[in-house]
Amino acid sequence: MNRRFFSTALALAALSACTQTPARPYLPPSPVDRLGGLMEVSVVDRATGRELLIYRANGEYWVAGRPGARYALRLRNRMGERLMTVMSVDGVNVLTGETAGVQQNGYVLTGGERADIAGWRKSDSQIAAFEFTANGNSYASRTGRPDEVGVIGVAVFRERVAPPPPPPVPMPFPRRDGYSREESAPRGDFEARNKSMAPAPGAAPSASADSAAPAESSAMAQSRSQPAPSLGTGHGRRETSYVGHTTFERLRSSPDEVVRIRYDSRENLVAAGVIPANPAPRWPRPAGPTPFPESEAGYVPDPPPRY
Known part of the structure; x- marks a missing residue:
């Protein structure tokens, strides 16, 4: 009995060794x-x-744009609190048109909110659409700022939230060893005095001013080690897009997160090796006949249905 068990164990071990993944x-x-x-x-x-595929190459993230195509930057707040995003395209603040710095104005999203930023902000009700175009026709190049064409940046800030106010101090109970003035006074006068002693409600925060004053930062102005890409973002047609104003105090002066995405035409990204010209299949089959044509399935398949 022991000998049979030992032989079976050796057989299973040998089978496991033979079926290791190459x-x-x-x-x-x-x-x-x-x-x-x-x-x-x-x-x-x-x-x-559709959301464009984002490729990673040499420590950078890339998307392939199509000349003439309009695009939007889709944001989704993954937190349960408000976040502020200072956004730049080609080194230009998409909200103010300034040369981008992380201390400038941006968009505020509530917890879990999603928004599509589809163009350069022209007013509280209009944008000029983002569209992929030739480098020389980009908005940054046409305004004399061609050095950063081909990059999208999103700097994210968390909010400094004021601590909640202390709870109100409870009023003392009337003395029970005799009749107090409150007990002997008419009920209407007693209620009026209680209301006059209640703490006044706090004033609601103003929501008409923008965030901190602009101050250009060098964090988003990194030097380019490669030539400017052939695609840029143009100043497209006017579209309707409404926004409001609010206040936002940043938790800290530096961003809590920075997302950087570079872009170029698909042809250029293929030539640069960012996008494979001929993507290899996940499990490449050898050329010519195969000695085990029925060995593609790795494990036991499910049986057919009974009916």
């Missing part, structure tokens, strides 16, 4: 749709409504 060839990281931990960021093709 070494896989190196594959580049799979592209993703979104980036960001506090604020989820993606680039949306407005013609199709």
